[in-house]
Structures are given as C-alpha cells and as structure tokens.
Amino acid sequence: xxxxxxxxxxxxxxxxxxxxxxxxxxxxxxxxxxxxxxxxxxxxxxxxxxxxxxxxxxxxxxxxxxxxxxxxxxxxxxxxxxxxxxxxxxxxxxxxxxxxxxxxxxxxxxxxxxxxxxxxxxxxxxxxxxxxxxxxxxxxxxxxxxxxxxxxxxxxxxxxxxxxxxxxxxxxxxxxxxxxxxxxxxxxxxxxxxxxxxxxxxxxxxxxxxxxxxxxxxxxxxxxxxxxxxxxxxxxxxxxxxxxxxxxxxxxxxxxxxxxxxxxxxxxxxxxxxxxxxxxxxxxxxxxxxxxxxxxxxxxxxxxx
Amino acid sequence: xxxxxxxxxxxxxxxxxxxxxxxxxxxxxxxxxxxxxxxxxxxxxxxxxxxxxxxxxxxxxxxxxxxxxxxxxxxxxxxxxxxxxxxxxxxxxxxxxxxxxxxxxxxxxxxxxxxxxxxxxxxxxxxxxxxxxxxxxxxxxxxxxxxxxxxxxxxxxxxxxxxxxxxxxxxxxxxxxxxxxxxxxxxxxxxxxxxxxxxxxxxxxxxxxxxxxxxxxxxxxxxxxxxxxxxxxxxxxxxxxxxxxxxxxxxxxxxxxxxxxxxxxxxxxxxxxxxxxxxxxxxxxxxxxxxxxxxxxxxxxxxxxxxxxxxxxxxxxxxxxxxxxxxxxxxxxxxxxxxxxxxxxxxxxxxxxxxxxxxxxxxxxxxxxxxxxxxxxxxxxxxxxxxxxxxxxxxxxxxxxxxxxxxxxxxxxxxxxxxxxxxxxxxxxxxxxxxxxxxxxxx
Numbered sequence: 001x002x003x004x005x006x007x008x009x010x011x012x013x014x015x016x017x018x019x020x021x022x023x024x025x026x027x028x029x030x031x032x033x034x035x036x037x038x039x040x041x042x043x044x045x046x047x048x049x050x051x052x053x054x055x056x057x058x059x060x061x062x063x064x065x066x067x068x069x070x071x072x073x074x075x076x077x078x079x080x081x082x083x084x085x086x087x088x089x090x091x092x093x094x095x096x097x098x099x100x101x102x103x104x105x106x107x108x109x110x111x112x113x114x115x116x117x118x119x120x121x122x123x124x125x126x127x128x129x130x131x132x133x134x135x136x137x138x139x140x141x142x143x144x145x146x147x148x149x150x151x152x153x154x155x156x157x158x159x160x161x162x163x164x165x166x167x168x169x170x171x172x173x174x175x176x177x178x179x180x181x182x183x184x185x186x187x188x189x190x191x192x193x194x195x196x197x198x199x200x201x202x203x204x205x206x207x208x209x210x211x212x213x214x215x216x217x218x219x220x221x222x223x224x225x226x227x228x229x230x231x232x233x234x235x236x237x238x239x240x241x242x243x244x245x246x247x248x249x250x251x252x253x254x255x256x257x258x259x260x261x262x263x264x265x266x267x268x269x270x271x272x273x274x275x276x277x278x279x280x281x282x283x284x285x286x287x288x289x290x291x292x293x294x295x296x297x298x299x300x301x302x303x304x305x
Numbered sequence: 306x307x308x309x310x311x312x313x314x315x316x317x318x319x320x321x322x323x324x325x326x327x328x329x330x331x332x333x334x335x336x337x338x339x340x341x342x343x344x345x346x347x348x349x350x351x352x353x354x355x356x357x358x359x360x361x362x363x364x365x366x367x368x369x370x371x372x373x374x375x376x377x378x379x380x381x382x383x384x385x386x387x388x389x390x391x392x393x394x395x396x397x398x399x400x401x402x403x404x405x406x407x408x409x410x411x412x413x414x415x416x417x418x419x420x421x422x423x424x425x426x427x428x429x430x431x432x433x434x435x436x437x438x439x440x441x442x443x444x445x446x447x448x449x450x451x452x453x454x455x456x457x458x459x460x461x462x463x464x465x466x467x468x469x470x471x472x473x474x475x476x477x478x479x480x481x482x483x484x485x486x487x488x489x490x491x492x493x494x495x496x497x498x499x500x501x502x503x504x505x506x507x508x509x510x511x512x513x514x515x516x517x518x519x520x521x522x523x524x525x526x527x528x529x530x531x532x533x534x535x536x537x538x539x540x541x542x543x544x545x546x547x548x549x550x551x552x553x554x555x556x557x558x559x560x561x562x563x564x565x566x567x568x569x570x571x572x573x574x575x576x577x578x579x580x581x582x583x584x585x586x587x588x589x590x591x592x593x594x595x596x597x598x599x600x601x602x603x604x605x606x607x608x609x610x611x612x613x614x615x616x617x618x619x620x621x622x623x624x625x626x627x628x629x630x631x632x633x634x635x636x637x638x639x640x641x642x643x644x645x646x647x648x649x650x651x652x653x654x655x656x657x658x659x660x661x662x663x664x665x666x667x668x669x670x671x672x673x674x675x676x677x678x679x680x681x682x683x684x685x686x687x688x689x690x691x692x693x694x695x696x697x698x699x700x701x702x703x704x705x706x707x708x709x710x711x712x713x714x715x716x717x718x719x720x721x722x723x724x725x726x727x728x729x730x731x732x733x734x735x736x737x738x739x740x741x742x743x744x745x746x747x748x
C-alpha cells in the first residue's frame with residue numbers, strides 16, 4: 001500500500017512547467033529516492049508535499065486521504081537549503097522548532113534531551129548557533145526534523161556537509177527510522193547512497209517522471225549482460241576464444257590475475273560462458289555486472305534531453 | 306492560532322532580550338529628559354558675575370541715564386579719564402568702557418564700547434535699550450505735550466492678553482491652549498513617524514534574516530507563510546509598544562526626579578522647550594511661579610483620554626500598514642544593499658506625511674489636510690496633527706475605518722509577494738518580477 005501518492009501533479013511557474021503530470025507512489029515503510037538533475041522539479045514536488053506551495057492540478061494522497069494542513073505535524077522535512085537562527089541558542093531554537101511541529105514544550109524537552117544525549121551534544125544546548133560548525137548545525141537540524149516522530153520523512157541532500165563518520169551515523173539513524181515504521185523520501189545526487197539505502201526510486205527530468213521502480217528492478221532493466229571474469233592464463237588466447245561468441249570489452253591485469261570484461265551475446269547465460277572459460281584458463285572469479293545508478297542516471301537523462 | 310503565538314513569542318523575546326534594545330530603552334529616556342532639562346539647566350548657569358563698566362560722556366547729556374542692574378554697574382568718569390583707560394585698561398577694575406562723543410539724537414553712531422574680552426550680547430542690549438528709552442522720552446518731551454506724564458502712565462497700562470476659550474457643545478466654556486495641543490499632537494505624530502521607521506526596518510531585517518539564513522523553508526513546512534509574517538509583525542509591534550511604554554514611564558520618572566531635586570526651575574523650562582521643539586513659541590508668564598492648575602485645565606480642554614486612545618490607534622495602525630510592506634520588501638531581497646530601490650516607494654509616503662502634518666497646523670481644515678488624513682498611508686501622522694483642532698467626528702471615524710481597510714489591503718498585498726519572495730534565492734528582483742509574484746495565484 002502506498003503511504004504517499006502524487007497523482008498527475010502539475011505545477012506552472014509563470015512561463016515554465018515545473019511539474020508535468022508527475023505520478024509518484026511511495027510504498028509505506030520504505031525509502032524512496034527522488035532523483036533528477038538540478039532544476040528538474042524535485043524541490044517543487046517536495047514543497048508541494050510539504051504544503052509550502054500547492055499544485056495547479058492533480059492531487060496528493062497522504063496515508064490514503066487527500067493531504068490536509070494538519071498533516072504537516074506528521075511530516076518531517078530537512079530541506080536542502082537549511083539554516084537556523086544564528087543568534088539563537090541551540091536548545092531554545094530546537095524547542096521552538098519542535099513546538100511549531102505541534103509538540104508540547106515538555107514533550108519536546110524530554111525528546112530533545114534523549115537525542116542530545118544520543119548524539120553526545122548536550123554541551124551545545126546553551127551555545128549560540130553561530131558558534132557551531134556547519135556539520136554541528138546539520139546534526140541539530142536532523143534532530144529537529146525527526147523529533148516529532150513523523151510518519152513521513154523527507155530528506156533533501158541530507159549528507160551534504162557531513163564528514164564520513166557523521167554521514168555514517170546519519171545513515172544508521174535513517175535506517176533505524178525505517179525499522180521503526182517511517183516512510184522516507186530521499187532526494188540526492190549521491191547515487192552511491194541511493195543504491196545503499198533506497199528501495200524504490202523515481203527519476204525526474206524537466207518536470208516529467210522518466211524512470212521509476214524498485215532499485216533492483218531498475219538496475220536489472222538496464223543491465224547490459226556484462227560479466228567480469230578474473231582468471232590466470234593466456235589473455236590473448238582467451239580473448240580469441242571468447243570473441244567467437246561474445247564481445248570482449250577489455251582485459252587488464254589485476255593483482256596478479258587477469259580480469260576480463262565481457263559482454264555476453266543475447267540469449268546466453270553465465271553458466272555457458274563459464275563452461276567455455278574453464279576449458280581455456282583458470283577461473284578465479286566471475287560476477288555479473290549490474291549498471292550503477294550513476295550510469296543509469298547519466299544514460300537516461302542524456303536520452304531524454 | 307497557537308502557532309502564531311509561538312512565533313510572536315519568539316520574535317518578541319529574542320528582541321526584548323537583546324542588548325541593543327535594553328540600551329536604547331535606557332538611553333532614550335535619558336536623552337529625552339536631557340532635551341527637556343538641559344536648556345533649563347544651562348539657562349540657570351547664566352553669568353552671575355557682577356560687571357563694572359566705565360562711561361565717559363563727552364556731551365554730559367547722559368550722565369546717570371543708564372540704569373544699574375543687579376549684575377551691571379556703571380560708573381560715570383570725567384572726560385580726561387579716557388586716555389588713561391585706553392592706555393592702561395588691563396589694570397583697571399572695569400569690564401568695559403563706554404565712550405559717548407556726540408548727541409546721539411543727531412548722530413546715533415557716536416557711541417563706542419571698548420573691552421578686552423568680547424562683549425556679551427546682554428550687556429550691549431542693556432546699554433542700547435536704556436539709551437533708546439531715555440532718548441525717546443526726551444523726544445516726546447520736546448513736543449511739549451500737556452499732561453504728558455499722565456498719558457505715559459496710561460500708556461504703560463495698555464496690555465493685550467488673549468485667552469482662547471473652547472465652547473463645549475452644551476455651552477460650557479473651557480480654557481484651551483491651542484499651542485499646547487499642537488505640541489502634544491506633534492510629539493505624537495513624530496513618535497509614530499519614528500517608530501514606523503525603526504520597527505518597520507526591523508520587520509524587513511527579520512524577514513531578510515530568515516531568508517538568507519535559510520531557516521524559512523524549515524519554518525514554513527510547519528506553519529503557513531502568512532502565519533510567519535503576521536507573527537513577526539505582531540511580535541515586533543509588541544516590542545515597539547513595550548519600548549514606547551518604557552520610554553514614557555522612564556522619562557516621566559526622570560523628569561519627576563529632576564524636578565524634585567531642582568524644584569521650580571525645571572517644569573517651566575521643560576515646557577518652553579517642548580514648545581520650541583514644535584516650532585511654536587508660547588508666552589508663559591515667566592514670573593517663576595508656574596500654575597499647574599491652569600496647565601491641567603488646558604490639557605483637559607483637548608480631552609487627553611480621547612487623544613491618547615487615538616494616538617494608540619493611529620500608532621498601531623500606522624505601524625501595521627507599513628510593517629506588512631516592509632516585510633514584502635524584506636522577502637524580495639537577499640541583502641540590505643538591494644533594499645534601497647524597494648524602500649523608496651515605502652518611505653516616501655511616511656516622509657511626505659510628516660511634511661503635510663507640519664502644514665496642517667496652519668490650516669487644519671484645508672482640503673490637503675482632509676485628504677491626507679483619509680489616505681491610509683498618510684493618515685496615521687496627518688490625522689494626529691489634526692486631532693487637537695476639533696475636527697468632525699465622522700472624519701475621524703472614516704479615517705479610522707479606511708486605515709483598518711488599508712491595513713488589511715497592504716497585508717493581503719504584501720503576503721502575496723512575501724509567500725513567493727522568501728523562497729527565491731539569488732535572483733535579481735525588479736518591480737516586474739514582484740508584480741509577477743503578486744499575480745501568481747498559486748495556493
């Protein structure tokens with residue numbers, strides 16, 4: 001069942017069509033990647049879901065019902081362009097933002113205490129925001145975003161500004177949130193993290209959704225029958241044998257072995273290829289190569305220019 | 306609604322706790338009180354030294370005709386003392402010496418005043434006045450008029466003392482002081498003017514801060530942009546009222562304290578000072594005794610309660626109508642340097658209304674006065690200037706109604722620009738762009 005659904009959403013700005021009948025269906029309790037080049041319309045869609053702006057046409061269904069204004073209390077949003085009041089104290093500010101999301105003061109205080117302890121940042125409570133580094137501020141923002149235990153979380157480039165250690169901490173927290181039942185929309189240009197975290201994706205380009213589905217399905221759909229073969233033996237001989245049936249993309253030495261990238265011909269499988277290879281060399285490893293989300297992103301966007 | 310109050314609280318507390326607010330709140334009254342007290346204090350510092358002047362009169366016509374005063378004494382010396390004085394003045398006991406060489410009726414410039422130090426204007430005036438009086442009396446006598454003394458005696462009794470009396474609707478008479486009413490209303494109008502500028506700019510800066518620090522997107526994912534804007538405007542309005550109240554209370558306290566310390570000098574001087582500030586001089590009997598009862602009666606004559614209520618209404622209305630516009634300007638720009646082009650159309654009506662207000666004092670019932678006290682952008686200041694002149698009730702009611710309508714309109718207008726503006730980054734904005742934002746009817 002989808003927790004959030006955008007149905008044929010259209011949004012026009014003056015002369016430009018920001019979203020052109022976009023359909024998105026986010027399954028409950030999953031991590032959903034919203035991908036696309038800069039200016040594709042991701043932020044517009046996210047703003048519509050957050051009711052910062054409204055759609056010109058179409059509808060958003062939240063938890064099965066049309067989105068209503070009180071739903072903002074069930075959504076947590078970490079925008080890409082994010083900031084805090086520089087002159088305000090960290091704790092005071094976190095309390096303020098939590099109360100704006102509908103938490104009572106006491107509740108917010110209790111929860112903030114928990115999270116500040118968990119992230120080991122209690123000492124920041126009485127500091128002014130301007131005294132914190134950018135990464136520290138991001139941590140505070142993350143806490144404020146998830147504090148009210150929203151059932152839908154929207155992260156727009158959450159990892160920007162974090163060092164690898166803190167990025168990892170964040171990743172774990174995001175996975176934890178999913179485990180606790182939250183539905184997460186995740187917008188990023190970091191394709192590595194998409195493969196790692198996302199269950200499903202939509203790729204938006206020029207206001208249109210041009211690719212969608214489960215991450216694994218998408219990668220399968222774009223697979224090019226590429227196989228990586230690690231072997232020891234005569235490279236030229238193998239190349240000659242293989243070229244009779246398949247296309248050898250390249251062979252290069254690797255850690256004392258040879259490694260060949262082979263594009264299999266239509267209709268043949270890995271087993272057939274292995275059977276052939278075993279006769280002519282010593283096989284040390286074999287793996288089908290699925291295209292990375294990065295490659296798919298570039299390919300699909302270029303096709304849709 | 307509770308979210309607006311949260312925003313309002315933050316806006317209010319974060320400003321009231323600022324050092325600059327506390328400093329201004331304390332310095333303001335000291336400054337005001339100083340403006341009222343210092344001229345009086347300076348006047349009390351006037352030269353108290355006794356001065357001795359020598360007079361050498363070649364004509365012998367004017368001996369003893371210059372009167373001694375408390376601080377100025379004149380000694381009439383023989384003619385031959387002149388050269389002595391000139392050559393050896395520094396060792397003499399005189400502050401200055403006066404030489405009269407000829408009949409002043411025939412030759413008015415035959416008189417000189419010598420000194421080492423610059424002669425004060427008081428001394429010069431005193432000499433000139435004494436001689437002028439003496440000479441005009443001499444001239445009169447030369448006409449040989451019968452019973453001249455009696456005539457002169459009668460002449461000195463002539464006096465004009467106009468009291469302005471306001472007639473109440475029920476025929477009761479009240480003593481009024483147009484000047485005092487004008488002073489008070491001008492102070493009110495000016496306060497409105499000042500606060501609109503100071504706190505309007507704060508609204509603008511506040512909006513800009515939220516936009517440039519990029520916190521705005523986080524906040525408007527929790528509340529509506531309109532709630533954020535109104536929370537800010539009202540929060541800052543409360544800061545303004547707090548400051549106003551503290552200023553009035555502290556100024557009164559300081560004046561009261563100073564008055565207790567220096568007793569009667571101060572109130573007279575401070576009253577005169579207010580009037581001078583308003584560009585109007587009022588004759589207040591400077592006998593030293595100051596009749597508070599009379600002043601109170603004057604104040605009462607223009608209904609202080611009504612005036613105060615109107616002031617509060619126009620003060621708040623004036624602030625609100627401009628604050629929304631300032632918020633729209635703040636939402637359109639990324640830094641203060643860009644604010645100029647959009648500030649201008651907002652500030653012109655404020656400045657214009659102050660000029661009109663000054664003109665209104667001369668003719669409070671003119672067409673200009675009427676129209677500018679109706680137009681919502683100028684009425685807060687212009688109407689305050691007209692209030693003391695007993696203008697018809699329907700005009701005040703209409704003006705108040707139009708101000709409320711105007712406030713609703715500018716807020717609606719500004720909110721449409723604000724809503725789009727706060728999310729626009731790095732775009733060079735012009736009026737065409739603003740108009741597009743305004744026209745843009747998205748929800």
